[in-house]
Amino acid sequence: NNCEWGLNGCFGSFYCRKINLPVIRQYVDYLVNEQNVKNVFVNGTTGEGLSLSIQERKQLAEEWVCQGKDKLDHVIIHVGALNLPECQELARHAAAIGAGGIAVIAPFFFKPTNKDELVAFLQKVALEAPEVPFYYYHIPPLTGVKIRVEELLDGIKAQIPTFQGVKFSDTDLLDLAQCINKNETGEFEFLYGVDEQLLGALAIGANGAVGSTYNYLGRQTNLMLQAFAKPDFALAQQYQFLTGEFLSFVIKLGFGVAQTKAVMTFVSGIPMGPPRLPLVGASSEFIAKAKAKLDSIVWPNGN
Numbered sequence: 001n002n003c004e005w006g007l008n009g010c011f012g013s014f015y016c017r018k019i020n021l022p023v024i025r026q027y028v029d030y031l032v033n034e035q036n037v038k039n040v041f042v043n044g045t046t047g048e049g050l051s052l053s054i055q056e057r058k059q060l061a062e063e064w065v066c067q068g069k070d071k072l073d074h075v076i077i078h079v080g081a082l083n084l085p086e087c088q089e090l091a092r093h094a095a096a097i098g099a100g101g102i103a104v105i106a107p108f109f110f111k112p113t114n115k116d117e118l119v120a121f122l123q124k125v126a127l128e129a130p131e132v133p134f135y136y137y138h139i140p141p142l143t144g145v146k147i148r149v150e151e152l153l154d155g156i157k158a159q160i161p162t163f164q165g166v167k168f169s170d171t172d173l174l175d176l177a178q179c180i181n182k183n184e185t186g187e188f189e190f191l192y193g194v195d196e197q198l199l200g201a202l203a204i205g206a207n208g209a210v211g212s213t214y215n216y217l218g219r220q221t222n223l224m225l226q227a228f229a230k231p232d233f234a235l236a237q238q239y240q241f242l243t244g245e246f247l248s249f250v251i252k253l254g255f256g257v258a259q260t261k262a263v264m265t266f267v268s269g270i271p272m273g274p275p276r277l278p279l280v281g282a283s284s285e286f287i288a289k290a291k292a293k294l295d296s297i298v299w300p301n302g303n
C-alpha cells in the first residue's frame with residue numbers, strides 16, 4: 001500500500017558538536033505517537049548527512065534501525081556522498097544493519113553531466129547492496145544536478161535491478177508528471193519532497209512524501225493525505241494552505257535546515273541541538289516569531 005509511505009522524519013541531532021544518539025529513541029516514539037509518522041529517511045538534508053563523518057552516519061543509521069525495530073515501518077538510509085567509495089561503504093553498511101532502503105543524491109562537486117554518467121554512479125552504489133530497495137534522491141536546488149528524472153527512468157531497471165523509486169525534491173511538476181505517466185505498471189514510487197506543494201504532487205500521482213515539515217506537522221499532513229484519499233479536496237486544501245501559510249511566513253524570515261531544527265525542538269519539546277557549521281543556529285527572534293505564527297494557526301476540526 002503506497003499510501004502507507006506517509007510521511008517521513010528526517011533527522012540528525014547534535015549536542016556539543018557530538019551526535020546525541022540517546023535522543024533518537026525518544027524521537028522515534030514522538031514521531032509514531034504524536035505525529036503518526038512511521039517511515040523515516042535518515043541522514044538526508046534535514047539530518048545534515050553531508051556534514052557528518054562516515055562514522056557518524058553509520059552510528060546514526062544503526063541507532064534509527066535499532067530504535068525503529070517493531071515501531072517504524074520503513075527506515076531508508078541516505079548513503080550519498082561526493083565520492084564513490086564512501087557511498088559504497090555506506091551502502092554496504094546499510095545493507096548489513098537491515099535498512100529497508102537506501103537513497104543516493106547526485107554527487108555535486110564534480111557533477112554528472114548527463115543521464116548515463118549519473119546512472120553509472122548510482123549503479124555502482126546500488127550493486128553494493130543488491131538486496132536493498134534503491135531510491136534516487138533528486139534534489140536539484142541543493143545538488144545543482146538538473147538531469148530530468150523522466151530521462152533517468154528510461155531503462156533504469158535493467159541497469160539497477162533494485163531501483164524502487166525517487167525521492168523527488170524539486171518543484172518541476174512537469175518532470176514528475178512525465179515520470180508518473182511512464183510508470184504505467186506502478187513499479188516505482190515517487191516520494192515528493194517540496195512540502196508546500198505536496199497536494200499538487202498528490203494530484204499528479206505522487207505516492208507519498210519525504211520532507212522536513214513532517215517532523216512537526218506530520219499529523220496534520222497525514223490528515224491531508226486522508227482527506228485527499230477520501231476524497232475531500234476542500235479539506236485537503238485547507239491543510240495545504242495552512243502548512244503553506246506557516247512556511248511562507250518563515251521563508252520570509254529566512255528558513256533552512258537550522259531553522260527547521262529550532263521548530264522541531266519547540267514543537268516536540270525534544271532538544272534537536274544546533275546545526276553543524278557552516279550552518280548556524282536559528283536566532284531567538286526567529287524562534288519567537290515562528291512559534292507565535294504556528295500557535296496562531298487554527299487547524300480544521302481542531303486538528
Ligand SMILES: CC(=O)N[C@@H]([C@@H](O)[C@H](O)[C@H](O)CO)[C@@H](O)CC(=O)C(=O)O
Binds near residue numbers: 044142193210
Ligand atoms: C531543500 C529542503 O530542505 N527540502 C526539504 C523540504 O522538506 C523543505 O524543507 C520544505 O519543503 C520547506 O521548504 C526536503 O525535501 C528535504 C528532505 O526531505 C531531507 O531532509 O532529506
